[in-house]
Amino acid sequence: MKILITGATGKLGTKVVETLLKSVPASQLAVSVRNPEKAEGLRALGVDVRQGDFDRPETLDTAFAEIDKILIISTDGDNETRIRQHTNAVEAAARAKVGFIAYTSVGNASKNKLFLAPVHRATEEAILKTGIPYSFIRNNWYLENEIAAFQGVLAGAPWVTSAGAGKVGWALRQDYAEAAAAVMTGDGHENTMYELSGKPMTQEELVDILGTVLGKEIPVQQVDDDIYADIMKGVGVPEPIIPILVAIQVSIREGSLEIVSNDFEKLLGRPITPINKALSQIVNEISQL
Ligand SMILES: NC(=O)c1ccc[n+]([C@@H]2O[C@H](COP(=O)([O-])OP(=O)(O)OC[C@H]3O[C@@H](n4cnc5c(N)ncnc54)[C@H](OP(=O)(O)O)[C@@H]3O)[C@@H](O)[C@H]2O)c1
Numbered sequence: 495m496k497i498l499i500t501g502a503t504g505k506l507g508t509k510v511v512e513t514l515l516k517s518v519p520a521s522q523l524a525v526s527v528r529n530p531e532k533a534e535g536l537r538a539l540g541v542d543v544r545q546g547d548f549d550r551p552e553t554l555d556t557a558f559a560e561i562d563k564i565l566i567i568s569t570d571g572d573n574e575t576r577i578r579q580h581t582n583a584v585e586a587a588a589r590a591k592v593g594f595i596a597y598t599s600v601g602n603a604s605k606n607k608l609f610l611a612p613v614h615r616a617t618e619e620a621i622l623k624t625g626i627p628y629s630f631i632r633n634n635w636y637l638e639n640e641i642a643a644f645q646g647v648l649a650g651a652p653w654v655t656s657a658g659a660g661k662v663g664w665a666l667r668q669d670y671a672e673a674a675a676a677v678m679t680g681d682g683h684e685n686t687m688y689e690l691s692g693k694p695m696t697q698e699e700l701v702d703i704l705g706t707v708l709g710k711e712i713p714v715q716q717v718d719d720d721i722y723a724d725i726m727k728g729v730g731v732p733e734p735i736i737p738i739l740v741a742i743q744v745s746i747r748e749g750s751l752e753i754v755s756n757d758f759e760k761l762l763g764r765p766i767t768p769i770n771k772a773l774s775q776i777v778n779e780i781s782q783l
Pocket residue numbers: 500501502503504505506507527528529546547548549567568569570579598633634635636639
Protein backbone atom coordinates (compact mmCIF):
# COMPACT_ATOMS: atom_id res chain seq x y z
CA MET A 495 0.00 0.00 0.00
CA LYS A 496 1.50 3.33 -1.04
CA ILE A 497 -0.06 6.68 -0.12
CA LEU A 498 0.84 9.88 -1.97
CA ILE A 499 0.25 13.43 -0.76
CA THR A 500 0.44 16.41 -3.11
CA GLY A 501 1.25 19.91 -1.85
CA ALA A 502 3.34 18.24 0.86
CA THR A 503 5.62 21.26 1.22
CA GLY A 504 2.64 23.57 1.83
CA LYS A 505 1.32 24.50 5.26
CA LEU A 506 -1.47 21.90 5.41
CA GLY A 507 0.48 19.22 3.50
CA THR A 508 3.44 19.46 5.88
CA LYS A 509 1.13 18.73 8.81
CA VAL A 510 -0.63 15.87 6.97
CA VAL A 511 2.70 14.16 6.25
CA GLU A 512 3.98 14.73 9.80
CA THR A 513 0.80 13.10 11.10
CA LEU A 514 1.00 10.17 8.69
CA LEU A 515 4.62 9.50 9.65
CA LYS A 516 3.44 8.71 13.18
CA SER A 517 1.49 5.65 12.01
CA VAL A 518 2.69 4.75 8.51
CA PRO A 519 6.21 3.53 7.66
CA ALA A 520 8.03 6.17 5.56
CA SER A 521 8.56 3.51 2.88
CA GLN A 522 4.80 3.50 2.27
CA LEU A 523 4.60 7.27 1.87
CA ALA A 524 5.26 9.34 -1.22
CA VAL A 525 4.90 13.05 -1.83
CA SER A 526 4.46 14.95 -5.08
CA VAL A 527 5.93 18.42 -4.83
CA ARG A 528 6.84 21.21 -7.22
CA ASN A 529 10.25 21.66 -5.69
CA PRO A 530 11.85 18.44 -4.34
CA GLU A 531 14.62 20.47 -2.66
CA LYS A 532 11.99 21.72 -0.20
CA ALA A 533 11.25 18.08 0.69
CA GLU A 534 14.85 16.99 1.39
CA GLY A 535 13.95 16.47 5.05
CA LEU A 536 11.23 14.01 4.06
CA ARG A 537 13.57 12.18 1.69
CA ALA A 538 16.07 11.82 4.55
CA LEU A 539 13.32 10.12 6.57
CA GLY A 540 12.75 7.58 3.77
CA VAL A 541 9.71 9.19 2.13
CA ASP A 542 9.56 8.76 -1.64
CA VAL A 543 9.87 12.35 -2.91
CA ARG A 544 8.61 12.88 -6.44
CA GLN A 545 8.51 15.99 -8.60
CA GLY A 546 5.06 16.92 -9.82
CA ASP A 547 3.71 20.21 -11.13
CA PHE A 548 -0.04 20.39 -11.80
CA ASP A 549 0.75 22.84 -14.61
CA ARG A 550 2.96 20.25 -16.34
CA PRO A 551 0.77 17.13 -16.57
CA GLU A 552 3.62 15.07 -18.04
CA THR A 553 5.44 15.32 -14.68
CA LEU A 554 2.38 13.86 -12.94
CA ASP A 555 2.49 10.56 -14.85
CA THR A 556 5.79 9.75 -13.14
CA ALA A 557 4.84 11.41 -9.87
CA PHE A 558 1.60 9.45 -9.46
CA ALA A 559 2.88 6.06 -10.75
CA GLU A 560 2.21 2.95 -8.62
CA ILE A 561 0.20 4.77 -5.97
CA ASP A 562 -2.77 3.17 -4.23
CA LYS A 563 -4.24 6.24 -2.52
CA ILE A 564 -3.70 9.88 -3.37
CA LEU A 565 -4.57 13.02 -1.39
CA ILE A 566 -4.86 15.97 -3.74
CA ILE A 567 -4.39 19.14 -1.71
CA SER A 568 -5.94 22.11 -3.48
CA THR A 569 -3.47 24.63 -4.90
CA ASP A 570 -3.48 28.39 -4.48
CA GLY A 571 -4.12 31.01 -7.17
CA ASP A 572 -7.14 32.28 -9.07
CA ASN A 573 -10.15 30.08 -9.80
CA GLU A 574 -9.33 29.49 -13.46
CA THR A 575 -5.75 28.43 -12.66
CA ARG A 576 -6.81 26.13 -9.87
CA ILE A 577 -9.55 24.45 -11.91
CA ARG A 578 -7.02 23.77 -14.69
CA GLN A 579 -4.40 22.50 -12.21
CA HIS A 580 -6.81 20.30 -10.28
CA THR A 581 -8.27 18.83 -13.46
CA ASN A 582 -4.74 17.98 -14.61
CA ALA A 583 -4.07 16.27 -11.28
CA VAL A 584 -7.31 14.28 -11.30
CA GLU A 585 -6.81 13.16 -14.91
CA ALA A 586 -3.23 12.11 -14.13
CA ALA A 587 -4.43 10.14 -11.09
CA ALA A 588 -6.91 8.35 -13.35
CA ARG A 589 -4.21 7.60 -15.96
CA ALA A 590 -2.02 6.21 -13.16
CA LYS A 591 -4.96 4.03 -12.06
CA VAL A 592 -4.78 5.04 -8.41
CA GLY A 593 -7.33 3.20 -6.31
CA PHE A 594 -8.60 6.10 -4.19
CA ILE A 595 -8.63 9.89 -4.52
CA ALA A 596 -9.12 12.14 -1.52
CA TYR A 597 -9.40 15.88 -2.11
CA THR A 598 -9.35 18.89 0.23
CA SER A 599 -12.50 20.71 -0.80
CA VAL A 600 -14.57 23.50 0.70
CA GLY A 601 -17.59 23.26 3.01
CA ASN A 602 -20.86 22.47 1.25
CA ALA A 603 -18.97 22.56 -2.08
CA SER A 604 -21.89 21.55 -4.28
CA LYS A 605 -24.03 24.52 -3.19
CA ASN A 606 -21.68 27.00 -1.55
CA LYS A 607 -21.88 30.59 -2.89
CA LEU A 608 -18.34 31.40 -1.69
CA PHE A 609 -16.37 32.84 -4.61
CA LEU A 610 -13.83 30.01 -4.22
CA ALA A 611 -16.47 27.29 -4.39
CA PRO A 612 -16.52 26.86 -8.22
CA VAL A 613 -12.96 25.48 -7.98
CA HIS A 614 -13.98 22.83 -5.52
CA ARG A 615 -17.21 21.99 -7.33
CA ALA A 616 -15.33 21.53 -10.61
CA THR A 617 -12.70 19.35 -8.93
CA GLU A 618 -15.24 17.18 -7.13
CA GLU A 619 -17.08 16.72 -10.44
CA ALA A 620 -13.83 15.80 -12.24
CA ILE A 621 -13.13 13.20 -9.55
CA LEU A 622 -16.64 11.76 -9.79
CA LYS A 623 -16.20 11.51 -13.56
CA THR A 624 -13.19 9.19 -13.14
CA GLY A 625 -15.32 6.58 -11.33
CA ILE A 626 -12.46 6.07 -8.86
CA PRO A 627 -13.48 5.69 -5.18
CA TYR A 628 -13.14 9.10 -3.54
CA SER A 629 -13.41 11.10 -0.37
CA PHE A 630 -14.20 14.80 -0.40
CA ILE A 631 -12.70 16.39 2.69
CA ARG A 632 -14.66 19.61 2.83
CA ASN A 633 -12.67 21.99 5.00
CA ASN A 634 -14.50 24.96 6.46
CA TRP A 635 -12.08 27.72 7.57
CA TYR A 636 -8.59 27.69 9.09
CA LEU A 637 -8.39 29.69 12.30
CA GLU A 638 -4.94 30.68 11.04
CA ASN A 639 -6.63 32.69 8.25
CA GLU A 640 -7.27 35.32 10.92
CA ILE A 641 -3.64 35.70 12.02
CA ALA A 642 -3.30 39.20 10.51
CA ALA A 643 -6.38 40.33 12.46
CA PHE A 644 -4.99 38.73 15.65
CA GLN A 645 -1.74 40.65 15.10
CA GLY A 646 -3.74 43.84 14.67
CA VAL A 647 -5.57 43.23 17.95
CA LEU A 648 -2.29 42.51 19.74
CA ALA A 649 -1.03 45.85 18.43
CA GLY A 650 -4.11 47.58 19.91
CA ALA A 651 -6.44 47.71 16.87
CA PRO A 652 -10.15 46.87 17.07
CA TRP A 653 -11.57 43.82 15.27
CA VAL A 654 -12.95 45.15 11.99
CA THR A 655 -15.46 43.14 9.98
CA SER A 656 -18.33 43.50 7.53
CA ALA A 657 -19.42 39.89 8.07
CA GLY A 658 -22.36 40.89 10.29
CA ALA A 659 -23.92 37.95 12.10
CA GLY A 660 -22.55 35.34 9.66
CA LYS A 661 -20.99 32.34 11.36
CA VAL A 662 -17.76 30.50 10.54
CA GLY A 663 -16.68 26.95 11.47
CA TRP A 664 -13.10 27.84 12.39
CA ALA A 665 -10.63 25.12 13.40
CA LEU A 666 -6.87 24.71 13.54
CA ARG A 667 -5.03 23.64 10.39
CA GLN A 668 -3.54 20.84 12.54
CA ASP A 669 -7.01 19.37 13.15
CA TYR A 670 -7.84 19.52 9.43
CA ALA A 671 -4.51 17.80 8.71
CA GLU A 672 -5.13 15.02 11.21
CA ALA A 673 -8.61 14.42 9.79
CA ALA A 674 -7.18 14.16 6.27
CA ALA A 675 -4.52 11.73 7.53
CA ALA A 676 -7.29 9.62 9.11
CA VAL A 677 -9.05 9.40 5.75
CA MET A 678 -5.83 8.24 4.10
CA THR A 679 -5.09 5.51 6.64
CA GLY A 680 -8.51 4.33 7.79
CA ASP A 681 -10.94 1.90 6.22
CA GLY A 682 -14.37 2.56 4.78
CA HIS A 683 -13.74 6.05 3.39
CA GLU A 684 -14.61 5.15 -0.20
CA ASN A 685 -17.22 7.43 -1.78
CA THR A 686 -17.56 9.68 1.25
CA MET A 687 -17.93 13.38 1.90
CA TYR A 688 -16.90 14.91 5.18
CA GLU A 689 -17.98 18.38 6.29
CA LEU A 690 -15.14 19.43 8.57
CA SER A 691 -16.31 22.37 10.58
CA GLY A 692 -15.76 23.75 14.05
CA LYS A 693 -18.83 24.93 15.95
CA PRO A 694 -20.01 27.88 13.84
CA MET A 695 -19.57 31.22 15.58
CA THR A 696 -19.91 34.90 14.80
CA GLN A 697 -17.03 37.37 14.72
CA GLU A 698 -18.18 38.71 18.11
CA GLU A 699 -18.18 35.23 19.62
CA LEU A 700 -14.66 34.55 18.35
CA VAL A 701 -13.38 37.93 19.51
CA ASP A 702 -14.99 37.45 22.92
CA ILE A 703 -13.00 34.24 23.42
CA LEU A 704 -9.86 35.93 22.08
CA GLY A 705 -10.43 38.71 24.62
CA THR A 706 -10.60 36.14 27.43
CA VAL A 707 -7.38 34.51 26.18
CA LEU A 708 -5.61 37.89 26.04
CA GLY A 709 -7.24 39.19 29.21
CA LYS A 710 -8.47 42.35 27.53
CA GLU A 711 -11.60 43.83 26.02
CA ILE A 712 -11.43 43.90 22.21
CA PRO A 713 -13.82 46.29 20.46
CA VAL A 714 -15.58 44.86 17.40
CA GLN A 715 -16.28 47.34 14.61
CA GLN A 716 -19.05 46.12 12.28
CA VAL A 717 -18.79 48.22 9.10
CA ASP A 718 -20.09 47.98 5.53
CA ASP A 719 -18.02 46.43 2.74
CA ASP A 720 -16.77 49.78 1.37
CA ILE A 721 -15.54 50.95 4.75
CA TYR A 722 -14.02 47.51 5.37
CA ALA A 723 -12.13 47.82 2.06
CA ASP A 724 -10.94 51.35 2.99
CA ILE A 725 -9.74 50.20 6.41
CA MET A 726 -7.88 47.22 4.89
CA LYS A 727 -6.23 49.58 2.40
CA GLY A 728 -5.32 51.90 5.25
CA VAL A 729 -3.52 49.14 7.15
CA GLY A 730 -1.45 48.27 4.09
CA VAL A 731 -3.24 45.26 2.60
CA PRO A 732 -2.05 45.03 -1.04
CA GLU A 733 -4.62 46.39 -3.51
CA PRO A 734 -5.26 43.06 -5.39
CA ILE A 735 -6.00 41.25 -2.11
CA ILE A 736 -8.68 43.69 -0.96
CA PRO A 737 -11.53 42.43 -3.23
CA ILE A 738 -10.73 38.88 -2.05
CA LEU A 739 -10.99 39.91 1.60
CA VAL A 740 -14.25 41.76 0.94
CA ALA A 741 -15.67 38.75 -0.94
CA ILE A 742 -14.85 36.56 2.04
CA GLN A 743 -16.69 38.95 4.38
CA VAL A 744 -19.71 38.97 2.05
CA SER A 745 -19.74 35.17 1.85
CA ILE A 746 -19.50 34.81 5.60
CA ARG A 747 -22.30 37.36 6.07
CA GLU A 748 -24.46 35.35 3.65
CA GLY A 749 -23.89 32.19 5.69
CA SER A 750 -21.58 30.30 3.29
CA LEU A 751 -19.42 28.99 6.13
CA GLU A 752 -22.19 28.32 8.64
CA ILE A 753 -22.08 24.54 8.52
CA VAL A 754 -23.01 22.25 11.39
CA SER A 755 -21.54 18.77 11.34
CA ASN A 756 -19.87 16.26 13.64
CA ASP A 757 -17.81 14.68 10.85
CA PHE A 758 -14.65 16.27 12.27
CA GLU A 759 -14.96 14.50 15.61
CA LYS A 760 -15.86 11.25 13.85
CA LEU A 761 -12.69 11.33 11.75
CA LEU A 762 -10.41 12.48 14.56
CA GLY A 763 -11.90 10.14 17.15
CA ARG A 764 -11.74 13.09 19.57
CA PRO A 765 -13.24 16.58 19.82
CA ILE A 766 -11.47 19.23 17.78
CA THR A 767 -9.09 21.51 19.68
CA PRO A 768 -11.29 23.87 21.76
CA ILE A 769 -11.29 27.35 20.29
CA ASN A 770 -9.80 28.99 23.41
CA LYS A 771 -6.90 26.54 23.40
CA ALA A 772 -6.47 26.98 19.65
CA LEU A 773 -6.45 30.78 19.98
CA SER A 774 -4.00 30.68 22.82
CA GLN A 775 -1.69 28.44 20.77
CA ILE A 776 -1.79 30.84 17.80
CA VAL A 777 -1.25 33.90 20.03
CA ASN A 778 1.82 32.18 21.54
CA GLU A 779 3.14 31.41 18.07
CA ILE A 780 2.61 35.03 16.98
CA SER A 781 4.42 36.31 20.08
CA GLN A 782 7.45 34.19 19.21
CA LEU A 783 7.70 35.64 15.66
N1 LIG B 1 -10.24 26.27 4.30
C1 LIG B 1 -9.44 27.31 4.44
O1 LIG B 1 -9.56 28.11 5.38
C2 LIG B 1 -8.34 27.52 3.50
C3 LIG B 1 -7.51 28.62 3.67
C4 LIG B 1 -6.45 28.78 2.82
C5 LIG B 1 -6.24 27.87 1.80
N2 LIG B 1 -7.07 26.82 1.64
C6 LIG B 1 -6.89 25.80 0.58
O2 LIG B 1 -6.18 24.72 1.13
C7 LIG B 1 -4.96 24.52 0.41
C8 LIG B 1 -3.87 24.13 1.36
O3 LIG B 1 -3.73 25.16 2.29
P1 LIG B 1 -2.31 25.62 2.79
O4 LIG B 1 -2.54 26.51 3.93
O5 LIG B 1 -1.42 24.43 2.94
O6 LIG B 1 -1.82 26.50 1.56
P2 LIG B 1 -0.38 26.54 0.90
O7 LIG B 1 0.68 26.43 1.95
O8 LIG B 1 -0.37 27.75 0.01
O9 LIG B 1 -0.34 25.23 0.03
C9 LIG B 1 -0.65 25.19 -1.32
C10 LIG B 1 0.09 24.01 -1.91
O10 LIG B 1 -0.24 23.91 -3.29
C11 LIG B 1 0.96 23.63 -3.97
N3 LIG B 1 0.88 24.04 -5.36
C12 LIG B 1 0.66 25.29 -5.84
N4 LIG B 1 0.73 25.27 -7.18
C13 LIG B 1 1.01 23.99 -7.55
C14 LIG B 1 1.23 23.36 -8.80
N5 LIG B 1 1.20 24.03 -9.96
N6 LIG B 1 1.50 22.03 -8.81
C15 LIG B 1 1.56 21.33 -7.64
N7 LIG B 1 1.36 21.88 -6.42
C16 LIG B 1 1.10 23.21 -6.39
C17 LIG B 1 2.01 24.43 -3.23
O11 LIG B 1 3.29 23.94 -3.55
P3 LIG B 1 4.65 24.57 -2.92
O12 LIG B 1 4.80 23.89 -1.58
O13 LIG B 1 5.68 24.20 -3.90
O14 LIG B 1 4.42 26.05 -2.80
C18 LIG B 1 1.61 24.19 -1.80
O15 LIG B 1 2.18 23.01 -1.31
C19 LIG B 1 -4.72 25.88 -0.28
O16 LIG B 1 -3.92 25.74 -1.40
C20 LIG B 1 -6.14 26.31 -0.60
O17 LIG B 1 -6.62 25.66 -1.75
C21 LIG B 1 -8.11 26.62 2.47
